[in-house]
Amino acid sequence: MAVHVREPKHMKPTSRRQFGGLALSAAFGMEAGDAPPANEVLKTIGSLRTIHGDFSEKRVPDEQVEAVISASVRAANASNMQSYSIIVSRDPARIEKVTGYRGNCLLLYCADLTRLIDTAKHMGYEFYADNMDAFITSCTNTILAAQTAVIAAKSMGVDSLLTNGIHRGDIERHWALLDLPQKSCFPLIALMLGYAKQEPRYRMGRLRGPGVVHYEQYHRLTKEELQTIVEQHDDKEQHLYLNEEWKKKGYKHYLDWFYRDWVTGRKPTAAEGPTLRRLKKSGFVDSMSIVE
Amino acid sequence: MAVHVREPKHMKPTSRRQFGGLALSAAFGMEAGDAPPANEVLKTIGSLRTIHGDFSEKRVPDEQVEAVISASVRAANASNMQSYSIIVSRDPARIEKVTGYRGNCLLLYCADLTRLIDTAKHMGYEFYADNMDAFITSCTNTILAAQTAVIAAKSMGVDSLLTNGIHRGDIERHWALLDLPQKSCFPLIALMLGYAKQEPRYRMGRLRGPGVVHYEQYHRLTKEELQTIVEQHDDKEQHLYLNEEWKKKGYKHYLDWFYRDWVTGRKPTAAEGPTLRRLKKSGFVDSMSIVE
Numbered sequence: 248m249a250v251h252v253r254e255p256k257h258m259k260p261t262s263r264r265q266f267g268g269l270a271l272s273a274a275f276g277m278e279a280g281d282a283p284p285a286n287e288v289l290k291t292i293g294s295l296r297t298i299h300g301d302f303s304e305k306r307v308p309d310e311q312v313e314a315v316i317s318a319s320v321r322a323a324n325a326s327n328m329q330s331y332s333i334i335v336s337r338d339p340a341r342i343e344k345v346t347g348y349r350g351n352c353l354l355l356y357c358a359d360l361t362r363l364i365d366t367a368k369h370m371g372y373e374f375y376a377d378n379m380d381a382f383i384t385s386c387t388n389t390i391l392a393a394q395t396a397v398i399a400a401k402s403m404g405v406d407s408l409l410t411n412g413i414h415r416g417d418i419e420r421h422w423a424l425l426d427l428p429q430k431s432c433f434p435l436i437a438l439m440l441g442y443a444k445q446e447p448r449y450r451m452g453r454l455r456g457p458g459v460v461h462y463e464q465y466h467r468l469t470k471e472e473l474q475t476i477v478e479q480h481d482d483k484e485q486h487l488y489l490n491e492e493w494k495k496k497g498y499k500h501y502l503d504w505f506y507r508d509w510v511t512g513r514k515p516t517a518a519e520g521p522t523l524r525r526l527k528k529s530g531f532v533d534s535m536s537i538v539e
Numbered sequence: 540m541a542v543h544v545r546e547p548k549h550m551k552p553t554s555r556r557q558f559g560g561l562a563l564s565a566a567f568g569m570e571a572g573d574a575p576p577a578n579e580v581l582k583t584i585g586s587l588r589t590i591h592g593d594f595s596e597k598r599v600p601d602e603q604v605e606a607v608i609s610a611s612v613r614a615a616n617a618s619n620m621q622s623y624s625i626i627v628s629r630d631p632a633r634i635e636k637v638t639g640y641r642g643n644c645l646l647l648y649c650a651d652l653t654r655l656i657d658t659a660k661h662m663g664y665e666f667y668a669d670n671m672d673a674f675i676t677s678c679t680n681t682i683l684a685a686q687t688a689v690i691a692a693k694s695m696g697v698d699s700l701l702t703n704g705i706h707r708g709d710i711e712r713h714w715a716l717l718d719l720p721q722k723s724c725f726p727l728i729a730l731m732l733g734y735a736k737q738e739p740r741y742r743m744g745r746l747r748g749p750g751v752v753h754y755e756q757y758h759r760l761t762k763e764e765l766q767t768i769v770e771q772h773d774d775k776e777q778h779l780y781l782n783e784e785w786k787k788k789g790y791k792h793y794l795d796w797f798y799r800d801w802v803t804g805r806k807p808t809a810a811e812g813p814t815l816r817r818l819k820k821s822g823f824v825d826s827m828s829i830v831e
Contacts, residue, residue: 286579286694286695287578287579287580287694288579288580288583288690288691288693288694289606289610289691289694289695291580292610292613292687292690292691293610293613295613295614295615297615314581316747316752317747318581318584318585320745320746320747320751321584321585321587321745322587322686322689323587323589323689323699323701325703326781326797326801326802327743327745327779327780327781329745329746329751331751332750332751332752332753332757333751333752333753334753334754334755334756334757335752335753335754335755336754336755337755338755341755361750361759362750362751362760362768365750365759365760365765366760366765366768366769366794367794367798369762369765369766369769370769370792370794370795370798372798372799374798374802378812378814378815379811379812379814379815379818380706380812380814383678383703383706383727383814384703386675386678386679386682387678387682387703387727387728390678390679390682390683390686391682391685391686391689391701393683394614394682394683394686394687395584395686395690397614397615397683398580398584398687398690399580399581399584401580402578402579402580402581403578403581407615409615409683411617411675411676411679414672414675425756425757426756426757427757428757428759432757435675435679436679451619453612453613453619453621454612454621455608455609455612458624458653458654458657459612459621459623459624459625459654460608460624460625460627461624461625461626461627462626462627462628463626463627463628463629463630463633464626464717464718465624465626465717465718465719465720465724467653467657467720468654468657468658470661473657473658473661474661476654476658477658477661477662487619488619489618489619500662502658502659502662503662505618506659506662506664506666507664509618510618510666518825519671519824519825520670520671520672520825522670522671522672522675523670523671523824523825526671532811532815533810533811533812533815
């Protein structure tokens with residue numbers, strides 16, 4: 248059956264079939280039977296879930312860690328520059344200092360141009376990476392590799408936690424703990440590998456309709472669609488909410504809790520934050536000598 | 540056999556077995572027979588390759604595009620915020636304007652907080668995302684989803700091109716072409732899906748030794764290791780080089796061409812570049828009212 252991609256204006260917000268996983272939504276004009284058969288890769292992706300620090304003591308075998316790394320570097324990357332570093336730690340004390348979580352296997356993915364800069368110098372060249380383009384390209388290369396590692400690990404029965412919690416607290420600790428280069432290197436995301444101590448009770452849901460997927464042009468959400476987003480987050484079956492604090496607190500909607508209590512720390516600031524300061528120190532922010 | 544992860548100091552730079560793909564390197568203390576059996580997912584990842592605009596006319600079926608999107612949104616993301624937008628285009632003219640390449644399927648992945656901001660406003664809250672942390676977190680969420688799409692597509696026999704070439708030329712064209720929100724939205728990477736017109740002659744190689752993978756602490760490359768990197772790039776069997784221009788031009792090393800001719804445009808600048816300017820316009824750079 249030929250199915251034409253179109254904006255799903257007739258989505259029924261209360262229908263569970265619109266969301267998540269590999270089942271194609273009836274809202275997109277397809278019946279369940281039209282979905283391509285889920286192959287092993289799609290099944291693996293569909294089974295991804297985050298283990299929030301509830302890793303068991305079971306040690307991830309070294310050969311599986313190496314297989315994950317070998318898969319990880321296969322990700323596409325700009326000009327084959329591989330402008331990242333993967334710092335592997337099997338030391339639980341170090342891992343806890345870096346991530347705040349207990350575990351026996353950390354792959355810390357850093358956007359990193361040091362190898363390229365040092366190789367240039369070794370050959371008598373200079374390689375300039377002191378700008379936001381270099382940072383964004385490196386971040387992209389880094390995360391493409393990190394997600395490849397996540398999927399490779401899952402295929403071997405190894406679960407994961409991706410956390411950018413490494414940016415909380417004193418971000419400078421990573422340079423001291425791991426001897427990171429002061430310039431052109433930024434620890435972007437921590438990937439912990441391990442085995443779930445307890446099975447999560449459910450798989451988190453995802454939005455995949457308007458506001459996430461747009462067709463041909465950006466579609467700004469209407470009031471009705473915004474209200475649908477609010478209601479989707481309250482729907483127990485869609486599993487979009489992080490926890491049930493909002494119910495305990497008597498909020499009408501999950502997003503009341505989310506905006507009032509969860510992201511409450513995000514206020515406009517008169518000063519630049521520690522991340523931007525660190526990026527400037529690392530040389531990733533272009534010269535400020537001309538400001539518009 | 541138990542294998543302990545250690546820094547591979549005894550790597551033999553001329554051995555092809557150190558690199559790429561799923562074969563674990565003898566340099567890591569393993570014999571080939573120790574490699575975990577490659578499952579379907581690892582095989583799919585191992586077969587990833589970039590199609591540089593040589594897509595055939597064959598149309599990617601809409602239902603496969605939707606299956607790719609459904610897989611893509613399954614990627615982990617911070618606080619289940621899904622701070623990205625995926626703009627799908629099946630219009631070859633539009634695709635060429637955005638990417639510079641011909642094709643019939645584009646997924647443009649944008650770091651985007653607009654849905655979160657608009658939903659907050661709809662509920663009577665304010666959601667502040669005007670800082671570098673929001674940008675980095677959104678970029679991470681975005682690329683995790685993009686690479687999941689790449690792997691999902693490949694599992695269905697659909698090849699891909701990831702390109703950040705969208706940042707070249709007048710970056711502002713995307714806002715006009717796609718009606719992107721002026722604030723809190725940045726087109727990060729274009730993913731084109733299609734079928735190869737011609738099979739690439741070989742799969743690109745990757746570095747995966749010192750300078751890419753570090754154990755417990757960052758390891759700055761020695762002179763000998765830097766020289767090894769240079770020689771690895773010259774090795775035809777390792778397929779690390781982008782093309783053979785360096786041979787035609789009579790350069791001694793591939794990296795001579797890379798540093799002299801390929802990245803030659805990267806010079807220190809007295810002014811901030813267009814990407815940083817655009818990020819400021821989008822509100823992703825913290826207030827500049829206090830500068831260290």
